[in-house]
Amino acid sequence: MTPQVIKPYSQVTTRLIVSPPSHWRSGRTIKGMMQDHLIALLPAVLMAMASFGFEAFRVLALAGATAVVVEALCLKLMNRDITVDNYSALFTGIAFAFLLPPTAPWWLVVIGSSVAIILGRIVFGGLGANPLCAPLVAWAVCRLSWPAPMDMDLNLLHTTLNYPLTQLKYFGTSALYQFDYSDLLLGNQIGGLGTSQVIALLAGGVYLLVRKQVRWHIPAAFIGSVFVTAWIFHLSDPTLYAAPLFHVLAGGVVFGAFFLAADPACSPVGRVPMLLFGAIAGIMVVIIRVYGVYPDGVPFAILLANLLSPLLDRVRPKPFGAK
Amino acid sequence: MKIWMPDRSEKTAVTPATQGKIDMQKVNFNLHTTIVDSIRELPAPTEVHVPVLGCILQIGKGKKVQRGTRVAERPTTHGGDKHAPGAGKVNGINYTHVSITLDGEEESVDPVELGSMEPGKGLLRALRGLGIDTGSLAPAETLIINGLNPEPGITAAEQLLRDEQPTLEAGLALASRIITPKRTVLALAQGYETTLSGCEAVPVKPVYPNSLAPLVAKTVTGRENPEGTVVLSVMDLYSLGQVAGTGLPVRDTVVTVNSGLNYKVLIGTPLSAILANAGIDVEQGDRVILDGPMRGRAVYSLDDGVNRDTYGVTVVRHDAFPAITDEPCINCGECVLNCPARVMPHLISKYAEFNLFENTEAYGIGACFECGLCAYHCVARRPLLQYIRLAKKELAASKSS
Numbered sequence: 001m002t003p004q005v006i007k008p009y010s011q012v013t014t015r016l017i018v019s020p021p022s023h024w025r026s027g028r029t030i031k032g033m034m035q036d037h038l039i040a041l042l043p044a045v046l047m048a049m050a051s052f053g054f055e056a057f058r059v060l061a062l063a064g065a066t067a068v069v070v071e072a073l074c075l076k077l078m079n080r081d082i083t084v085d086n087y088s089a090l091f092t093g094i095a096f097a098f099l100l101p102p103t104a105p106w107w108l109v110v111i112g113s114s115v116a117i118i119l120g121r122i123v124f125g126g127l128g129a130n131p132l133c134a135p136l137v138a139w140a141v142c143r144l145s146w147p148a149p150m151d152m153d154l155n156l157l158h159t160t161l162n163y164p165l166t167q168l169k170y171f172g173t174s175a176l177y178q179f180d181y182s183d184l185l186l187g188n189q190i191g192g193l194g195t196s197q198v199i200a201l202l203a204g205g206v207y208l209l210v211r212k213q214v215r216w217h218i219p220a221a222f223i224g225s226v227f228v229t230a231w232i233f234h235l236s237d238p239t240l241y242a243a244p245l246f247h248v249l250a251g252g253v254v255f256g257a258f259f260l261a262a263d264p265a266c267s268p269v270g271r272v273p274m275l276l277f278g279a280i281a282g283i284m285v286v287i288i289r290v291y292g293v294y295p296d297g298v299p300f301a302i303l304l305a306n307l308l309s310p311l312l313d314r315v316r317p318k319p320f321g322a323k
Numbered sequence: 324m325k326i327w328m329p330d331r332s333e334k335t336a337v338t339p340a341t342q343g344k345i346d347m348q349k350v351n352f353n354l355h356t357t358i359v360d361s362i363r364e365l366p367a368p369t370e371v372h373v374p375v376l377g378c379i380l381q382i383g384k385g386k387k388v389q390r391g392t393r394v395a396e397r398p399t400t401h402g403g404d405k406h407a408p409g410a411g412k413v414n415g416i417n418y419t420h421v422s423i424t425l426d427g428e429e430e431s432v433d434p435v436e437l438g439s440m441e442p443g444k445g446l447l448r449a450l451r452g453l454g455i456d457t458g459s460l461a462p463a464e465t466l467i468i469n470g471l472n473p474e475p476g477i478t479a480a481e482q483l484l485r486d487e488q489p490t491l492e493a494g495l496a497l498a499s500r501i502i503t504p505k506r507t508v509l510a511l512a513q514g515y516e517t518t519l520s521g522c523e524a525v526p527v528k529p530v531y532p533n534s535l536a537p538l539v540a541k542t543v544t545g546r547e548n549p550e551g552t553v554v555l556s557v558m559d560l561y562s563l564g565q566v567a568g569t570g571l572p573v574r575d576t577v578v579t580v581n582s583g584l585n586y587k588v589l590i591g592t593p594l595s596a597i598l599a600n601a602g603i604d605v606e607q608g609d610r611v612i613l614d615g616p617m618r619g620r621a622v623y624s625l626d627d628g629v630n631r632d633t634y635g636v637t638v639v640r641h642d643a644f645p646a647i648t649d650e651p652c653i654n655c656g657e658c659v660l661n662c663p664a665r666v667m668p669h670l671i672s673k674y675a676e677f678n679l680f681e682n683t684e685a686y687g688i689g690a691c692f693e694c695g696l697c698a699y700h701c702v703a704r705r706p707l708l709q710y711i712r713l714a715k716k717e718l719a720a721s722k723s724s
């Protein structure tokens with residue numbers, strides 16, 4: 001008796017995919033989101049290389065490469081899928097590099113980039129789990145551990161330009177005559193590698209808004225509250241406090257608004273919480289700049305607001321039908 | 324607590340990720356289009372597979388059946404009994420379907436005289452015996468007929484309103500007899516003019532998810548989860564109308580095939596017959612879905628038959644969208660910002676992923692009406708609706724135990 005021939009199920013029927021609804025998806029992916037963020041940073045990268053030359057490229061490349069390699073290593077050690085191909089580590093490295101002075105030494109860049117990935121993201125569980133913005137964690141560690149290599153003026157003595165915020169802090173508003181608003185926009189100032197290229201960052205920010213990768217609430221609330229708080233101080237004593245538009249264009253406000261404060265993992269998710277988050281961070285930026293020791297308050301303000309995110313998320317309406 | 328980690332090295336699944344190419348399907352949440360064609364009748368198939376999952380079987384293999392013979396009994400009030408849609412012989416039974424070979428004869432069981440029954444438990448039991456879901460048929464003050472197409476791509480509801488008015492009127496009369504509402508409302512797409520007798524028309528913006536019953540009730544009454552309100556869909560009225568008119572069990576349903584024409588098909592018609600008739604080829608890796616693309620159920624096999632309340636057959640191609648992943652949530656908030664029920668799907672999915680189901684109650688899981696928009700918008704492409712359903716099921720199980 002010949003044995004019955006049993007064909008495998010896959011040869012006799014078409015195999016269908018069975019998955020839960022919804023069967024339509026928006027087409028957005030993490031990789032696409034990070035690609036859009038990198039494209040948004042591109043004008044600032046080009047402008048930085050035009051302003052600072054090859055040094056800027058060196059710092060950016062080193063930071064980005066270190067971040068990717070460190071994340072790949074850490075994920076391998078944790079036995080997780082190596083997802084560095086979604087460009088999130090590259091983005092973190094480049095965002096961190098934007099905060100550094102263009103002449104940062106190689107060891108500072110490597111250590112900072114590694115800290116951004118390890119302390120800023122991996123120890124909390126990976127992408128999406130970090131309660132604090134990863135580039136800012138690295139910036140804070142580097143700024144407090146090695147103030148000299150992180151100091152903008154000290155590192156760029158070979159240019160004739162100045163860092164607007166230290167001028168404001170140590171010489172007062174009378175020293176601000178040297179800066180036009182167009183200077184601040186076009187990067188005729190020293191500052192972070194990327195944070196000084198304000199107009200390019202604004203272009204990048206608008207690109208992100210148009211592509212809907214960033215919701216308008218956080219950037220608008222952040223920049224708006226920096227402007228309003230600085231305006232209140234300026235109205236009280238114009239000789240002591242700088243004009244609000246100066247505060248918006250100097251330092252890391254524009255960079256922080258679109259790329260750091262809007263980081264999805266550490267900012268709130270609801271509409272009202274996002275507005276509150278931006279407002280609180282903006283108020284603290286100006287307060288730290290006026291009363292604090294550090295010339296630029298943006299990193300610390302955003303870090304402090306990140307700590308408030310879970311609390312701010314509790315400001316939400318009741319679910320449908322709940323009394 | 325087990326955490327499942329997939330083996331990325333095994334690339335056997337046919338997904339766009341492995342194929343590397345996505346031909347992104349255009350997505351439109353519009354719910355209203357002008358219908359020009361009438362309902363097509365699908366030629367009766369040679370074999371039907373009546374879905375009987377969750378029912379107690381009442382028939383054996385090899386038995387002859389007439390149109391309307393009960394093949395399975397539903398033991399609860401949600402959902403009705405299952406019947407043979409035509410005369411023939413049972414040639415196969417498994418726990419999900421009863422397969423009947425139809426022989427085209429016209430014999431049917433004796434009709435039930437519904438007109439003489441008084442509204443009450445007896446009438447409801449008789450309706451369940453005829454295949455009607457009587458879960459929401461109880462006296463109420465407001466009766467809302469949901470005349471919107473339920474999901475994008477589906478046009479069955481408006482097609483029924485256009486072409487099957489007599490059946491719908493009969494169904495409405497029967498429903499009104501049981502529900503005795505003071506106010507009857509027909510919720511319609513804005514710009515669509517039609518009437519049912521005794522109903523006031525209320526326009527609703529025809530964009531998904533406005534067609535879901537809780538949101539229609541909110542638009543009509545102005546309150547969320549209003550008391551004393553029953554929402555019936557046009558498809559429910561169609562089933563009631565069939566039963567009221569003939570006294571025989573529900574036999575057919577109208578389905579939209581792949582956002583195209585509407586077909587009247589017998590209950591249990593295999594998907595292979597419907598798709599072949601419409602000229603749709605199904606390839607390896609496609610999804611074939613009963614109902615619509617946002618809330619429907621993907622089937623394992625093209626032998627599955629349509630159910631009484633199925634309103635669509637949708638095919639989603641294998642390269643239409645990026646694949647679902649097991650990535651952790653990145654907290655982007657798109658699910659929260661697009662949820663019509665004001666639930667927090669991202670936190671619910673995080674807790675459900677790690678089996679901490681009690682913690683999901685704080686984030687509104689009871690309010691979720693399973694529209695699927697969270698899974699649609701998720702940037703990390705997590706199966707959010709599946710996590711929510713899992714959490715709901717586990718919470719119900721732990722409460723009942």
